Structure formats: structure tokens, C-alpha cells
Amino acid sequence: MRRLEVRNISGAEGNERGATSVMVALLMVALLGFAAISIDVGKLYWEKAQLQNAADAGALALAGICGKDESDVGGCSNASGVPLELAVASSHDALSLVSNSVDKLANTATVSTRSSETGATPNSVSLWFAQALGFDEAAIGARATAAWGGPTGGAFAFPLAFSECALHEFIATSAAVSGKSWLKYKDDDDQLPCSSIYHAANIVPGGWGYLNPEADAPGASDGACVLTLDLTDTTVYEGSAGNSIPGSGSECKAKLDGWVGEAEANGYAEVYFPIFSKVTTPPGGGNYTIQGIAAFRVYAWKLSGGGTPETFEANSYPGCSGNCRGVYGEFVRMLDEDELTGGGGRNLGVTRPPSLSD
Known part of the structure; x- marks a missing residue:
């Protein structure tokens, strides 16, 4: 086997x-x-x-x-x-x-x-x-x-603009008088250094700086006396010809009435003014290049027109008579968190909370 x-x-x-x-x-x-x-x-x-x-x-x-x-x-x-x-x-x-x-x-x-x-x-x-x-x-x-820096936009009720040169003159002048002075748009003295920019009788018709809140103007809200500014683009904003309150007078006067009420309650109205660096004069008005936004406490003003609200407490603060037009108050520095938009723009007294950019 x-x-x-x-x-x-x-x-x-x-x-x-x-x-x-x-x-x-x-x-x-x-x-x-x-x-x-x-x-x-x-x-x-x-x-x-x-x-x-x-x-x-x-x-x-x-x-x-x-x-x-x-x-x-x-x-x-x-x-x-x-x-x-x-x-x-x-x-x-x-x-x-x-x-x-x-x-x-x-x-x-x-x-x-x-x-x-x-x-x-x-x-x-x-x-x-x-x-x-x-x-x-x-x-x-x-x-x-x-x-960091100033806001780059916002909605402006009663959009009254002043020149950057006028702002610097105001700060220099008000420094000697407890921070308050007249921020003038048109003055009897046309020899000031800024006369070619903001003493504008021979440059901007009417010598005034109302930005046009009519619906056909850039950024305007129809009938509301409100202008929305965006400083991040190259938009040039139209000015309203003459020195009368622009647009629909009743709406703009209502904004001034609001200033009156605030000033009577608090002693002043806190407002924002667009600040322009350049103005050109096409027929019928002016075109303004806006550089920044400044904050003011306004105690009185003298605008064209008679009586309140166009003129408010102007006689209480000497220094703006005759053809002078402007506002009396103080330039303030403030941190804005709600009313204005953007950030990183020119700091003209109003700053936004810092934000990460990258």
C-alpha cells in the first residue's frame, strides 16, 4: 500500500x-x-x-x-x-x-x-x-x-454742504472763542483765503451750497429733502441754484423745524454737513465733489428767507449780518455707529467703528 x-x-x-x-x-x-x-x-x-x-x-x-x-x-x-x-x-x-x-x-x-x-x-x-x-x-x-476713519456715505436730511477750506477756517477761528463761531458760506468780506471756493457769488450761482435733493439729481429722494451720498465712487453731486432752500420747500423747512425743536430742547441741534473740496459751475447751479462728512452742534443759523425756521437765534450771536449766510455752532468729534455708512474715509470729526479690511 x-x-x-x-x-x-x-x-x-x-x-x-x-x-x-x-x-x-x-x-x-x-x-x-x-x-x-x-x-x-x-x-x-x-x-x-x-x-x-x-x-x-x-x-x-x-x-x-x-x-x-x-x-x-x-x-x-x-x-x-x-x-x-x-x-x-x-x-x-x-x-x-x-x-x-x-x-x-x-x-x-x-x-x-x-x-x-x-x-x-x-x-x-x-x-x-x-x-x-x-x-x-x-x-x-x-x-x-x-x-479706521470717517464714514463714506449716508442719508442727509437738508443737505447743506460747506467747503473743506471753510471748515479749516472755522476751526482756526473758533479755537479762539471757546470752540464756537459762525461757519459762513457767504460773507461781506470777500478777501478771505477761501473766497474763491466758498464765498461763491461769482462762482456758484447764489453763493450757496445746497446739494440738490430733487428726484432727478444723483442720490436724491423725491420730495423728502434727503440726499444719499456715497463717497466711494466718483459721483459729482448737483447743487441747487440760488440761495433759497432747495427742492420742495415744505419738506426742507420741516427738516429745519426739526433742528429748531432739538435746539430748543437741548440747547443745540447735532447735524452732519457734507464737506466738498471742489465745485464747478455749469449753467444753473454747481457740481460738488464731496470729500468727507463733518459733525456740528448748531446753536443758531441765518439762511435765506424770513423768520423761523430759515433763521433761528441769529441775533443772539454777533458776527453774521447783512449778506452773511451760515450756521453758528461748534465742530464736534464723534463716533457714529448707526446713522452713517461705510468706513475708512477721511476723518473730518466723524469716525466709524474700525472694521477688518482683509
């Missing part, structure tokens, strides 16, 4: 030894790669989030300081310590690196944050599992820019 017998042929058993070790070694590379992706990359995202939060908070804080007072040498500067304080507070190890860049011409504050870790190269964080693949560290940082 024949028997079948299995024998070891040519040492096949010995050839299979160590195969498992090779497979494990190969798989470990893949496992370490997945660990690097899941753990090290997660660490980088976590660090990036902290740095970005710190950069955002620092830029907003720095722009807020500059918006209140650009002359604050310690606060509104590249050397301000506020962004670093915020970065340290938001960092898990209080080691973040921070640099500031303040541009007062562009009204922007930029804060850059970079990672820092004990034992690691500056601007870098150490990696754990990726070291097995030859990557010991990774550089990581964040950046944020915030803008």
Missing part, C-alpha cells in the same frame, strides 16, 4: 521567515504618515486659528486707538503694545510673536502674528509624528488689517 508524504522542499519554510517584519515596517511608514496628517496638521490648524484670532483682535484694537486719536504716539504706532497683549492672552503658551504696521495716510493698521515655541526655531512650531518623515518644524503665521 502506497503512502503520500509531504516533505520540506528546498527549505521553503526558511524563506518565509521575516516577511511579517517587512510588511509591518512598510505599514508603519503609512501609519506614521496618517498620524502626521491627523495629529500634526491638526496642531497646525489649531495654532493658525489662535494666531488669526490674535491678529484680528490686535488690528481692530489698534485701529480703534488710531480712530480716536491718531496723535497717540504710544498707542497709534508700530510700537504699540496692545496687539502683543491680545496675542499673549489668546495664545495657549503666551509666546506668540507680533509686529504692527500703522499707515496713517491710508487709515489702516496691520498686525502680523507668528508662532513661537520653546526649543523651536522662531516663527515655527515643532511637529511630532512628521519627524519620522523628515519634517521637524513648520512655519506658521497670520495677518489682519483693520481700517
Whole structure:
């Protein structure tokens, strides 16, 4: 009877030894790669989030300081310590690196944050599992820019505009009289430095600066004596010819009645005036280039027309008689959060809350 017998042929058993070790070694590379992706990359995202939060908070804080007072040498500067304080507070190890860049011409504050870790190269964080693949560290940082400055638009009831030159003259004059003076549009003295701009009898018909609130004018609301301005584009706003209250007189007089009521209740009416830098004179009116928005507390005014509301308490404050037209009050600085729009425009006394621009 024949028997079948299995024998070891040519040492096949010995050839299979160590195969498992090779497979494990190969798989470990893949496992370490997945660990690097899941753990090290997660660490980088976590660090990036902290740095970005710190950069955002620092830029907003720095722009807020500059918006209140650009002359604050310690606060509104590249050397301000506020962004670093915020970065340290938001960092898990209080080691973040921070640099500031303040541009007062562009009204922007930029804060850059970079990672820092004990034992690691500056601007870098150490990696754990990726070291097995030859990557010991990774550089990581964040950046944020915030803008401050005046609003760039808004809806203006009773849109009376003054020149930038007149505003500067007013500030210089009022500084000597407790902050209050007449902001004049047309004066008996036509020799003032701004006479070619805003003493406008021979430039703008009627010598006045009412922006036209009629429906066919840019930004106008029909019949409401309201003009919506947008300083971010190149729109030139039409002026109303003459020095009488423009548009539908009853609506504009109603706005003045509102000023009267506010002044009688509070002692003054707080209003916004568009400020123009240039005016041209096509037939029948003027075209105004608006540069900014200024805030005033108005105590009295003398406009064309007789009696209230066109004229209010003008005789109580000497300095504007005869052909003089203007408002008596003080230029104020204020932070607007609701009435006006935009931000980062020219700061003429009215600023918006700082906002991130990138």
C-alpha cells in the first residue's frame, strides 16, 4: 500500500521567515504618515486659528486707538503694545510673536502674528509624528488689517454742504472763542483765503451750497429733502441754484423745524454737513465733489428767507449780518455707529467703528 508524504522542499519554510517584519515596517511608514496628517496638521490648524484670532483682535484694537486719536504716539504706532497683549492672552503658551504696521495716510493698521515655541526655531512650531518623515518644524503665521476713519456715505436730511477750506477756517477761528463761531458760506468780506471756493457769488450761482435733493439729481429722494451720498465712487453731486432752500420747500423747512425743536430742547441741534473740496459751475447751479462728512452742534443759523425756521437765534450771536449766510455752532468729534455708512474715509470729526479690511 502506497503512502503520500509531504516533505520540506528546498527549505521553503526558511524563506518565509521575516516577511511579517517587512510588511509591518512598510505599514508603519503609512501609519506614521496618517498620524502626521491627523495629529500634526491638526496642531497646525489649531495654532493658525489662535494666531488669526490674535491678529484680528490686535488690528481692530489698534485701529480703534488710531480712530480716536491718531496723535497717540504710544498707542497709534508700530510700537504699540496692545496687539502683543491680545496675542499673549489668546495664545495657549503666551509666546506668540507680533509686529504692527500703522499707515496713517491710508487709515489702516496691520498686525502680523507668528508662532513661537520653546526649543523651536522662531516663527515655527515643532511637529511630532512628521519627524519620522523628515519634517521637524513648520512655519506658521497670520495677518489682519483693520481700517479706521470717517464714514463714506449716508442719508442727509437738508443737505447743506460747506467747503473743506471753510471748515479749516472755522476751526482756526473758533479755537479762539471757546470752540464756537459762525461757519459762513457767504460773507461781506470777500478777501478771505477761501473766497474763491466758498464765498461763491461769482462762482456758484447764489453763493450757496445746497446739494440738490430733487428726484432727478444723483442720490436724491423725491420730495423728502434727503440726499444719499456715497463717497466711494466718483459721483459729482448737483447743487441747487440760488440761495433759497432747495427742492420742495415744505419738506426742507420741516427738516429745519426739526433742528429748531432739538435746539430748543437741548440747547443745540447735532447735524452732519457734507464737506466738498471742489465745485464747478455749469449753467444753473454747481457740481460738488464731496470729500468727507463733518459733525456740528448748531446753536443758531441765518439762511435765506424770513423768520423761523430759515433763521433761528441769529441775533443772539454777533458776527453774521447783512449778506452773511451760515450756521453758528461748534465742530464736534464723534463716533457714529448707526446713522452713517461705510468706513475708512477721511476723518473730518466723524469716525466709524474700525472694521477688518482683509
